[in-house]
Every structure is written in structure tokens, then in C-alpha cells.
Amino acid sequence: MIPQQKNSQESVKIASEAAPPEPRDVFSFPEGFLWGVANSHFQVEGHPGEITNRLSDWAMWTTLDGKILDRSTADRACEFFKRYQEDIELAQKLNMNSFRISINWPAMCPEPGHEYRKDDPTLLVYKEMLILLKERGFKTFLTLFHFCLPNWLAEIGGWNNERTLDEFERFAKFIAEELGEYVDFWLTINEPLAYVYQGYIAGTWPPGYNMNYLKGFECVRNLLIGHQRAHKVIHDVCPEAKVSVTHHWMKFTPRNKFNPMDRLVCHMRDGIFNHSFMRALHTGELTFPLISLIDHRVRKLTCKIPGLKDTLDFIGVNYYTRQFCEFECKWPLEFFGAKSNMVENETSGLGWESYPEGLYDLLVHELRPYRTDHKGALREIYITENGHAGIFEADLVEGDWSLEDHGRVRYLKSHLLSLYKAITRGANVKGYLHWSLTDNFEWAEGLRARFGLVRVSYPTLERTMRKSAKVYAEIAAHNGIVNHPPEQRQ
Ligand code: IFM
Numbered sequence: 001m002i003p004q005q006k007n008s009q010e011s012v013k014i015a016s017e018a019a020p021p022e023p024r025d026v027f028s029f030p031e032g033f034l035w036g037v038a039n040s041h042f043q044v045e046g047h048p049g050e051i052t053n054r055l056s057d058w059a060m061w062t063t064l065d066g067k068i069l070d071r072s073t074a075d076r077a078c079e080f081f082k083r084y085q086e087d088i089e090l091a092q093k094l095n096m097n098s099f100r101i102s103i104n105w106p107a108m109c110p111e112p113g114h115e116y117r118k119d120d121p122t123l124l125v126y127k128e129m130l131i132l133l134k135e136r137g138f139k140t141f142l143t144l145f146h147f148c149l150p151n152w153l154a155e156i157g158g159w160n161n162e163r164t165l166d167e168f169e170r171f172a173k174f175i176a177e178e179l180g181e182y183v184d185f186w187l188t189i190n191e192p193l194a195y196v197y198q199g200y201i202a203g204t205w206p207p208g209y210n211m212n213y214l215k216g217f218e219c220v221r222n223l224l225i226g227h228q229r230a231h232k233v234i235h236d237v238c239p240e241a242k243v244s245v246t247h248h249w250m251k252f253t254p255r256n257k258f259n260p261m262d263r264l265v266c267h268m269r270d271g272i273f274n275h276s277f278m279r280a281l282h283t284g285e286l287t288f289p290l291i292s293l294i295d296h297r298v299r300k301l302t303c304k305i306p307g308l309k310d311t312l313d314f315i316g317v318n319y320y321t322r323q324f325c326e327f328e329c330k331w332p333l334e335f336f337g338a339k340s341n342m343v344e345n346e347t348s349g350l351g352w353e354s355y356p357e358g359l360y361d362l363l364v365h366e367l368r369p370y371r372t373d374h375k376g377a378l379r380e381i382y383i384t385e386n387g388h389a390g391i392f393e394a395d396l397v398e399g400d401w402s403l404e405d406h407g408r409v410r411y412l413k414s415h416l417l418s419l420y421k422a423i424t425r426g427a428n429v430k431g432y433l434h435w436s437l438t439d440n441f442e443w444a445e446g447l448r449a450r451f452g453l454v455r456v457s458y459p460t461l462e463r464t465m466r467k468s469a470k471v472y473a474e475i476a477a478h479n480g481i482v483n484h485p486p487e488q489r490q
Helices: 048-053 057-061 080-093 121-135 151-155 162-182 192-202 213-237 260-283 290-294 296-301 356-366 406-424 443-448 467-478
Strands: 026-028 034-038 098-102 139-145 185-190 243-254 315-326 381-385 429-435 454-457 462-465 480-482
Touching (some): 026 406, 034 139, 034 381, 080 121, 080 462, 098 121, 098 185, 098 429, 121 139, 121 162, 139 162, 162 213, 185 315, 192 243, 192 260, 213 243, 213 260, 243 260, 243 356, 260 290, 290 296, 315 356, 406 429, 406 467, 467 480
Parallel strands (some): 034 098, 139 185, 185 243, 315 381, 381 429
Antiparallel strands (some): 026 480
16 A cells, blocks of 8 residues: 655655665766656646637637547646646756746737737746746756647648748747747757647647648648748847757557568658658758659658758657558558557557667667768757656546556666667767656547656646656666666566
């Protein structure tokens, strides 16, 4: 029986206070390594104005029938907008030294023609939040677009309308002017290809298109232009700024490695999902794998984007899982490829396979083309997300449920060991930010898919540390993994 934790802040035995471990089996990370946590506004915030007025496409989407698996909404989520001080304190207790947040564009630009104001109450909350983080010694990562559009822009076509590009640039400039001094790392766009896949191909997120490759690829191009314009204005305001994107990488493996068609699908998925955006940020040119160019309309979208080359000041990696790929004979061709249900290792509550070797492979091999910019400067790499979900219904309140999260502990340690190994082979990784500090609203999966090191009881909003939080705190305190016994599978 695990004693019930009334006050999570009292309950953690912080590693730095514990007796020093034996100096064997130490996997030490480089000095100054960043240990952090990441979240995004819509998933945690419960911004009152956004919710009351349904200001974002996601606030609208959650009201539509059948869009969210457990029928939950993010209307309250974790109330991070009100309780961020408590969560920053939790992160500090976990020995974190970096924190990634995103900023609520829809709440700050609620209607067409809106003039940004320095005394906007939402802006002031972010300013206080960032100041608090800086006072507590955190390095800050700020995402500008994390899947949520102002609803009025979504209604006129979102990223497929050039108006969105102008508005995004205006927003980025304002944020750079008002918050630039408190931001260490800028992330213009979160997971562009995950956004396009879910919103234009799978249809599970707004804008809700199904298999609309053309609109999807057009969106990819416009996200690149949006990034380029934001990169420029941020640098105009803050010349020393470090600006990048967070890119979701997936390891793709052919279901049957002797089947040339499975291998082809795998090549396509890898080329589009993993490399099309990254290559464009590096070279300035958007291209797709050869076979997708049989469609002349896709061919038309391949282009040089002025000013885009080398707008990758560092590399932001989100890595979670691997997928097997198999060929399916159908029309239109699946440019993103069909995924197979096959797995070979332990899976999370969402069915995502734990495959830490994929992280090693990515850092040591896949990222090789992007390691240096065209002037030869080595790019720093930050793991901006990595995490594991357990499934627990949103209305659970008290009790032991989910606190002994051995699956997450195994996931965390095995991925950190892979990361350690990649660093020893020369990968220039400077930090790791876990997704996520607290449970939060997992998009179409709703509140029941829980990614938190810290559990949130949604009915009471009480925060309680999980086992993984304590393990992670210890790793951060030692700047490495010390004497780690293999975590038992249960
Ligand atoms: O919750 C998401 C996050 O918003 C983007 N990256 C993946 C996470 C887990 O699915």
C-alpha cells in the first residue's frame, strides 16, 4: 500500500538531500546539461477568456461530438494559468533547471484587426511566469504555435490562408518585443508534420481534413514560411536569440524488411514525416520524396523559400516511439504511408512502443545532415519532448492509482541511457525536457491519457508526485544516472 500523499510538495524526498550513492555505474551527463519539463498552454492552462469565448480552433473542436475520445474538454485542464507558481515550485523541487511553455496566441489575438497591447492581462501573466522562472534560475523555452489557431483565422482557412502568415509574424514580433529578454530558446512551430498529419490526413484534429494531401503539403510550405518570418522578426528584435522549431521524429521500420514495398512505404514516411521540414530549414528548399512528385500538384509545391536556409539556430527534438510500416494497395497513394499495428517491445497506454534505440539512432545517424549550419557551426541539440502515457479516467480523485508508474520509470531511464550513449558518440545534446511535468489534456485522446511526472486529480486539481518524478529528480540532482537497478516489469 502506498501512503496517500496529501501534500505533494512535502512528500518528495529530494535527491540532493539524500546520502551520496556509491560511485559505480555512473552515467554522467556533460556539465551544465539542462534537465527540464515541457508543456503547452492549451493542454494545461484552462485560460478563462479562451474558454468562455471559444477563441481557438481547439476550444471549438472539443465542443464537437465525437472528437475527443473520453468526451473531456480542456476547459479547466490543470488551471496552470492560475496555478503556475505551484507548478514552477514543483519543477524546482524536482531539481529542474529548464522549463518549456507555450503562449496562447488565440487569447491574445481574439478578433481580426486586434491591436496588441502591452497591458494585455494575458501577456502580463506570461511576463510574470517567465520572470519567476528566470528568478528561480530556469532556462526558458517558449513555443509560439503549439497546434492552436485563433478561431477567426481557422475560419478563413488557417495555415492555408496567407493572412495567417502575416498575423503570425505580427504576433512573433510583439512577443519578441515584450518577452524577448526572458526567453532563452524560441520555438516558432511545434511538430509541424504531426500537426499536418493529424489535421489534414487522419482528420482527428482541426482543421479536420481527411486524406487531403494537397492542402496538407500546402500547409507544410506555409508553416515553413511562417517559421522563416518569425525567425527573422525575433532576430530583428533580439539579435542574439536562439530560434528553432520542435520537430517530432519517429523511427520507421518496414514490417517485413524483405518486402520492397514495405521498404518503399518506410522510405516515404521517413522522407516526409522526418526529413521534409528539417531539410527545408537547413537548405532553404522544400522537396518531397521522388515518388510523391508523380502528382504534378505536389511538384508545384516544391520550391525555394527565400530567407529560410539555416533558420535553425539549434535542433529541437521530440521523440516518443517507433512505427512499423506496411504497404497497402489503395488510391490515393498514402504519401505518409500505412502504419502497421506490429510492436516488438513494451507499449504505453496509448499503444506507443518504447524504442530507446530509435533515439540513439536519430541523434547519431539521422541528424547527421543537419549537425552543422552552412558556415560550419555545430548546432546544439535539445530534446524538447519525450515521455510516456498511462491511461486513467479523468474523474478519478483519491487513492494510489497511477502513482507507482513503473512503465514511465523504465521508459525514462532507458531513453536517458540511449541519450547518454549518443552523447558519448559525439551527439551535441545539451538538454533533455520531459513531457510533461503534470498530466494534461492529450488532444483527441482527452484527459485520460496521462503524461505527467506529477499526477493531477482533475476534480480537485491536486498535484501528487509519481515515482517517476522522484527518479527524475534524482537523475537531475546527480546530473546523471547513478546505480540504476533495472526497473521491474509488472
Ligand atoms: O501532448 C503532445 C504534445 O502536445 C506534442 N508532442 C507530443 C505530445 C504527446 O502526444
